[in-house]
Structures are given as structure tokens and as C-alpha cells.
Amino acid sequence: xxxxxxxLFFVCVLFTTFCSAQQDKIDSLKxxxxxxxxxxxxxxxxxxxxxxxxxxxxxxxxxxxxxxxALGEKINYRKGTGYALKAIGMVYNLREDYVNALQxxxxxxxxxxxxxxxxxxxxxxxxxGVMLGILPHSVPWLAQxxxxxxxxxxxVVWQGFxxxxxxxxxxxxxxxxxxxxxxxxxxxxxxxxxxxxxxxVPLETLAATIRYHELAEETLDLAGVRVTTRYLNxxxxxxxxxxxxxxxxxxxxxxxEPHSPHHPEAAGEPERVHREDERHIEFLAGADLVIHxxxxxxxxxxxxxxxxxxxxxxxxxxxxxxxATRLALFHxxxxxxxxxxxxxxxxxxxxxxxxxxxxxxxxxxxxxxCRTHAxxxxxxxDSRGYHQARWRLANHGNRVCAGQRRAGV
Numbered sequence: 001x002x003x004x005x006x007x008l009f010f011v012c013v014l015f016t017t018f019c020s021a022q023q024d025k026i027d028s029l030k031x032x033x034x035x036x037x038x039x040x041x042x043x044x045x046x047x048x049x050x051x052x053x054x055x056x057x058x059x060x061x062x063x064x065x066x067x068x069x070a071l072g073e074k075i076n077y078r079k080g081t082g083y084a085l086k087a088i089g090m091v092y093n094l095r096e097d098y099v100n101a102l103q104x105x106x107x108x109x110x111x112x113x114x115x116x117x118x119x120x121x122x123x124x125x126x127x128x129g130v131m132l133g134i135l136p137h138s139v140p141w142l143a144q145x146x147x148x149x150x151x152x153x154x155x156v157v158w159q160g161f162x163x164x165x166x167x168x169x170x171x172x173x174x175x176x177x178x179x180x181x182x183x184x185x186x187x188x189x190x191x192x193x194x195x196x197x198x199x200x201v202p203l204e205t206l207a208a209t210i211r212y213h214e215l216a217e218e219t220l221d222l223a224g225v226r227v228t229t230r231y232l233n234x235x236x237x238x239x240x241x242x243x244x245x246x247x248x249x250x251x252x253x254x255x256x257e258p259h260s261p262h263h264p265e266a267a268g269e270p271e272r273v274h275r276e277d278e279r280h281i282e283f284l285a286g287a288d289l290v291i292h293x294x295x296x297x298x299x300x301x302x303x304x305x306x307x308x309x310x311x312x313x314x315x316x317x318x319x320x321x322x323x324a325t326r327l328a329l330f331h332x333x334x335x336x337x338x339x340x341x342x343x344x345x346x347x348x349x350x351x352x353x354x355x356x357x358x359x360x361x362x363x364x365x366x367x368x369x370c371r372t373h374a375x376x377x378x379x380x381x382d383s384r385g386y387h388q389a390r391w392r393l394a395n396h397g398n399r400v401c402a403g404q405r406r407a408g409v
Contacts, residue, residue, distance in 0.1 A: 284322035294329035
């Protein structure tokens with residue numbers, strides 16, 4: 001009994017201390033707002049006050065956010081204006097006024113994109129995307145559309161499925177294709193990840209008509225596209241897609257790990273290719289575009305064996321061996337910084353792709369590095385962050401460009 005009483009007393013002391021600290025912060029921010037000149041510091045303080053009051057007094061939170069927006073516009077502090085709009089949207093969201101929340105978040109997104117402020121843009125994209133996914137009834141241009149949508153969804157993994165807004169709209173029809181699971185059907189897998197408390201909207205509430213189709217390694221025709229599937233090397237069942245239409249071939253192969261840890265730079269080891277890696281190269285062969293898993297670097301990979309992903313350098317090797325025309329490196333590690341991406345870009349540019357030296361020649365006759373332009377952008381979301389990266393490399397006539405990766409997917 002004494003222990004229980006002491007514990008409750010300790011909890012009360014902690015709670016009181018926390019509340020006191022929060023009030024001190026509020027008082028300090030109010031002092032800044034009352035005494036500071038009309039500058040960016042005052043705008044930021046107003047936004048922080050709005051955040052502090054959001055769950056206590058929505059009216060006060062909205063007042064502070066609107067003051068921050070007005071001052072930000074007056075002094076042309078666009079970053080502050082964008083975050084003030086975000087704060088206004090958060091209050092609308094709390095009040096379940098989703099249309100206005102989306103509207104102000106779209107305004108904030110426009111400001112952040114125009115000013116190339118990637119952190120803010122990523123944050124707004126996240127807010128807008130989540131709301132469009134789980135609350136499409138709040139979006140007039142979706143819910144009130146007079147044109148029903150129908151289509152095919154080819155899935156490798158499923159985490160992004162419940163954020164596809166057209167699934168929530170009655171009258172739409174979707175055929176969902178995905179890898180055959182072990183002991184469970186696709187619908188059971190989706191229902192499991194959308195079960196409370198993992199997700200607020202259960203699968204059975206989706207208003208669209210959804211038909212599920214399980215795939216193994218096979219070839220089929222879907223909506224005029226010839227689709228060939230191949231199992232990928234991943235802890236959970238996953239498949240890649242080779243799509244052929246109009247004389248163009250695209251291969252999508254993410255969530256894949258090489259079947260052998262060997263790579264050409266391993267000193268003292270003979271050249272060899274695992275039979276399943278040969279099959280993977282055959283699957284990519286001659287594609288106009290290969291979109292490939294590239295989560296790790298070669299240095300990181302030994303500590304992550306069996307995790308189901310490919311080092312970027314080996315993705316370049318695979319595409320080079322397959323004589324692909326263009327490569328998009330996809331599924332980058334979410335912790336990769338911009339500087340680290342630049343270093344990885346330089347390494348991939350210089351890499352001979354595990355082929356003979358002649359195949360690493362550039363179009364201008366030089367060897368090694370690439371002469372084409374490279375650029376990348378990175379978007380952060382929360383503490384983990386996500387980024388988009390694009391780059392182009394030339395390697396014996398092959399064009400290689402690294403594409404986007406969304407956090408945690």
C-alpha cells in the first residue's frame with residue numbers, strides 16, 4: 001500500500017511539474033508576442049502559441065495562427081506564413097472542418113514549393129495525403145465526381161493501399177493483383193493491417209467494388225498491357241512486374257535482395273553469379289526502364305543481410321548486366337542525408353557495373369565517370385524523413401536515373 005501511495009504521489013509531482021513547465025513556456029511566448037517588434041521571431045512565437053493552445057482552446061489557437069499569418073504576409077516572411085497556414089489547418093482538422101483544412105494546407109504547400117522549402121512541402125504533402133486517404137468524403141472533387149473510376153492495382157507490398165482515396169468512393173471498381181501469400185489470402189492481409197489499432201478505417205468500409213487476384217510467376221494481359229511476374233527475394237512474399245505495351249518495357253522490382261552477397265569488388269573471390277540472380281537479370285533484360293530497389297550501400301549491406309533490399313551499386317550492376325536502357329534507383333534508406341546521396345551518386349557514376357571495361361565507356365569515348373547532369377531533391381517528414389532523389393548517369397549508352405522513395409513504404 002505504501003509503495004502504491006508513493007508511486008501515485010510521484011506521478012502527481014511529475015504531472016504538476018510538467019503543467020508548470022508548459023505554463024512557463026506559454027507565459028514566455030506571450031511576453032515575446034507582447035514586446036517583440038514585427039519580425040519573424042514574433043511570427044514564430046505566435047505559431048508556437050497556437051500549437052500550445054490547440055487542445056486547450058481551439059478559438060485561441062485559431063486566433064494566434066491567424067495573427068501569425070497576417071504578420072507573416074505583412075513582413076513577407078513566407079516560411080512563417082506557410083507554417084501559420086499549417087497551424088490554421090490543424091485547428092480546422094480538430095474541429096472536423098476538413099474542407100477548410102485541406103484548402104489552407106494546399107495554400108501552405110504552394111508557398112513551400114514556390115520557395116523550394118522541402119521540409120515544409122513534405123509536411124504538407126503528408127497531411128494532405130493522409131486526409132485524402134482516410135477522409136475522401138470530405139473532398140468534393142472526389143466524393144461528388146460524376147465519373148466512376150475503374151482500374152488495376154499491381155501491388156508489391158501493401159502499406160500504402162489504404163491511402164488510395166478512390167477506394168473510398170462508391171461506384172468505383174478496382175481489380176487488385178498481388179503476390180500469393182503463405183496461408184492467407186490477399187484480402188486477409190489487407191484487413192489485418194487496417195485493423196484497429198493499426199489503422200482507423202477497416203477494410204470492409206471501403207465503398208468501391210474491389211476484386212482480389214493472387215499472382216505467382218505467370219504472364220497475363222491486363223487492360224492491354226502484357227504483365228509478367230517474378231518472385232523477388234524478400235522476407236515476406238513479394239513479386240516484381242514486367243510491363244510491356246506499345247513496344248515499351250518497364251520492370252518494377254523493389255523489395256528485392258541479391259541471392260548472393262558476392263559483388264565484383266570482393267577481393268580474392270572468383271567471379272560468379274547465383275542462378276537466381278541470373279534469373280533476376282533475365283527478368284530485367286532489355287527493359288526500357290528498370291525501377292529497382294536501392295536501399296543500402298555496399299558498406300551497409302553486410303549488417304543487413306536477409307532484410308530484403310539491394311545496395312544501390314548492385315542495382316546498377318543488375319541493370320548493366322541486363323542491358324537496360326534506363327535505371328531508376330528506388331526505395332532509398334529513409335535515413336540517407338543529401339550529402340550521402342551525393343556520395344552515392346558519384347559512386348554509381350563511376351561504377352563499371354561489373355562488366356568489361358568497354359561497357360563502362362561513355363558516349364564521348366572516355367571511361368569511368370559520367371558526363372550527364374545530375375540533380376536530386378530531398379523531402380523530410382517527421383524525424384525519420386523521406387526523400388525524393390533523381391539523377392542521370394551515362395554508362396555505355398545506358399541512362400540511369402535514381403527515382404523517388406516515400407518514407408517507411
